[in-house]
Amino acid sequence: MKKFLAALIAILALCAGLAYGSDQLTKSTGDTGNKVLNLYNWGDYIDPSLLTKFQKETGYHVNVETFDSNEAMYTKIKQGGTSYDLTVPSEYMVEKMKADHMLIPLDKSRLVGMNHYGHSFLNKSFDPHNKYSIPYFWGTLGIIYNDQYVKPGSLEHWNQLWSKKYRNDIMMIDSARDILGFSLISMGQSVNTTNSAELIRAKDKLNRLSPNVKAVGADEIKMYMAEGEAPVAVDWSGEASEMMSQNSHLHYVVPTEGSNMWFDNLVIPKTAKHFKAIYAFLNFMNQPKNAAQNAEYIGYSTPNMSAFKLLPKATQDDKQFYPTQNLIDRLQVYSNLSPQKVQEYNDLYLEFKMHH
Amino acid sequence: MKRNYRGLFFTPYVLWLAMFVIAPVALIIYYSFFNIHHHFTFANYQEFFSSGTYLTMTANSVLYAFLITLFAILISYPMALVISKLKHRDLWILLVILPTWINLLLKAYAFIGLLSHDGLVNDLFQFFGIPAQHMLFTDASFILVAAYIQIPFMILPIYNSLTDISDSYIRASRDLGATKWQTLTKVIIPMTMPGIKSGIQIVFIPSLSLFMLSRLIGGNKVITLGTAVEEHFLTTMNWGMGSTIGVVLIISMVIVMLLTNTKRKRRRTS
Missing domain, CATH: 3.40.190.10 (Periplasmic binding protein-like II)
Structure with a gap:
């Protein structure tokens, strides 16, 4: 017990000393005024x-x-x-x-x-x-695919995600507005819609996508895509560029019918x-x-x-991250929704995630 | 004089209880009665108990927690039984506890490495000629990893209650003509019931809301109440609804406690 206490005190003292030292160092490089x-x-x-x-x-x-x-x-x-x-x-x-x-x-x-x-x-x-x-x-929201499993150029539209080809193949970013957003865009609606009937239709359409959904996640999608665990992902362009720097088989597409611009x-x-x-x-x-x-x-x-x-x-020249003006004009920006609508988006999204 | 001192010794305990047990629970209950506009309301509870989404989610959570606890018992009991009979049992039980020293997140990532498409398990499968399987993001993998993480917490109380049983009981049961199986089911298992029950208490409740694992290993295909709590606090900022789910979790904890406690009392009085 005594030894344990001594070790504990030693560790604490060491940490305190290091913290003080690093504090002094940053102070000396910076300006305190x-x-x-x-x-x-x-x-x-x-x-x-x-x-x-x-x-x-x-x-x-x-x-x-x-x-x-x-x-x-x-x-x-x-x-x-x-x-x-x-x-x-x-x-x-x-x-x-x-x-x-x-x-x-x-x-x-x-x-x-x-x-x-x-x-x-x-x-x-x-x-x-x-x-x-x-x-x-x-940046944008788009589709990342691995050319070892998906023929380049064969996946360019949101609606193609619903194809039977991609059963249990798609990873998606865990974000209510982005996921409902691409479903809305695929039906030609605004990503800022407050029309409950449209939102429910978008959710019903997403429910039909769920056999194709492999997982819904966040940062870890980068790791999974870079390792080739899944052939297709829906994610942000920033995340895509990080994945692509780790795996040259990955490509990023912004569907021509439009997407979100953040x-x-x-x-x-x-x-x-x-x-x-x-x-x-x-x-x-x-x-x-x-x-x-x-x-x-x-x-x-x-x-x-x-x-x-x-x-x-x-x-x-990279059209993946600097798309043409023509496409930029078709991108939609999110506007702030009332707390009730944010709740509605998230409730519908939760229902989609629970749908099997 | 004496009484004053006793009061002094008691204060840290009372302060601890007030600050870290009573106050947080009271705050959760308080928040659960407010909507996003900070108006007092019962609507959160109404919504929880009338919405199909939340009720299915609760059912899902209970089902998964039940399965995790069940698998944990099925694996832990025989393991505890064997370890308690071994020569260097203290060393063996230490090895069982060892994984709890490693951060949960690290263990989850380790399992991703094992179960992924190009992972170790699939390499092994291919060595035996079995085609590679998609194992991540399935219910089975979620339950496997969750059970693995909970097993040490299940083994320990069972092991302790096993080592508490005096050898004379087992000898007595043999002398009276019981078979090995009868000794196990009629003597050992009933006598270790308190250990099993506290194991269930420790494992079942956290299993209701394993949101990190349900995301990393279950790929959010397993949705538990923890997922909803996280969403309400971090995304929709609807703390009221999040707290309501918290209250439901606390109440279910009390129910599990009551269910696993009453029987013991009854046996004592009879």
Whole structure:
């Protein structure tokens, strides 16, 4: 018992010592005064070398904290007690935070480089005239297939997923709006429909898909697809690009009839304090060179067209992640739904998951 | 003076109970009476008990938890019986407990490696000429992995109650002409009933809401109440409904406790 206690105390002391040391180290590299910026971002969603570069150029030290879902980020900011200067919600969450008065409008006179952004990515319904948000990355929902099992070019439409060929073959991302969304699109409806009859029809159609569904999951889909466990998956383009970097047999398709287009956006929450640092950072990230470097590191599609032109030729020509304007025009963006409708989407989705 | 001291010793216990048992349960019950607009309502309960989705989900959860517990007993009892007869039984029981030192998530990922299409089990199958099977995302694989994870918690109480049985009982039963089988069913099993019951209590309840495993191994084809709780707290932010399901889980826990306890009391009084 004595030995056990001694070991326990030793481990605790070691941890405390290390924690103190790392705290000292970050303190010495950073600035303890007002020259800081608190960025609340998704995990691994910015090139760390850009943060060093930003500090060298402007002297502001960036403290990064991370979240793993829009809802978690929303709850934490809403509860208060934080001092985040910038955060990165997806489009429907921008709308929700705006409605709940949790955002501070952007001061356009202090922003430089907004002209770099493509027209397709600005002035979207979730934030007219980009009063509150700057697009950070964008992407689509689509179909990933493994060319060892699926003939390239033979799977290009949502409706083909229902084919008997793909019995027990499809993995799907665990997200109510995306799954009901592609079912709605396959019937020519809007992904933002609030019509209960349409939603029920979309769910009934999904029920008929369930013999083809192998599993519904989240991050682990990447691993399963990379290992060839399943031939087909419905997932986001960002996830797809990560899978494809691990397995060259994988391909990503955005069905031509349309799909969802998502945006992650930089916004200033009500908790912000360091406004000089915020605008310095936004203008820094607007610079094509920096945006391009970030896009290459993350592998997602950048809305910054000048940065796009700096990307390697192969990336620019990649129709999987930078689809044609024709297709972009057919992509639909999610708008924020009332809590009742969110519940309705999720209840129907749960019914689909339980359907065998 | 003395009484004061006793009060002092009692405070940590009371504080612990109040902060970590009573307060959370009270909060869950409190939240379960509110809808998404923070208005007091009974609608959550009404919805739970009138919706086919939630009732099927409850039935599913109970069925899977029952199967997991059943398989855990079927494997654990003979194992505990054998181990309790071994020479170095303390070492063997340690080996059984060993897997509980490993994080649940790691074990789940290890099983993904074993059961996947190109995994070890399929390699073994192919070695014997059996074609590769799709084993992940099936009910069988979910129950297998869940039972594997629960087995140590089932073996321990059974093993303890087995080692508590004095050898003289078994000798007496032999002397009175009982066969080995009769000794097992008429003497050993009844005497280890308390161990089996506490094993059931420890295994059944967590099995009702194994949402991590139902996602990773079951591919969300097995939907249990845990899945719904996760969704209500993280996606729809309908904490009221999530809490209502929590209350239902607490009540079912109480029911299982009562069911596995009353019989023991009755036997004692008779």
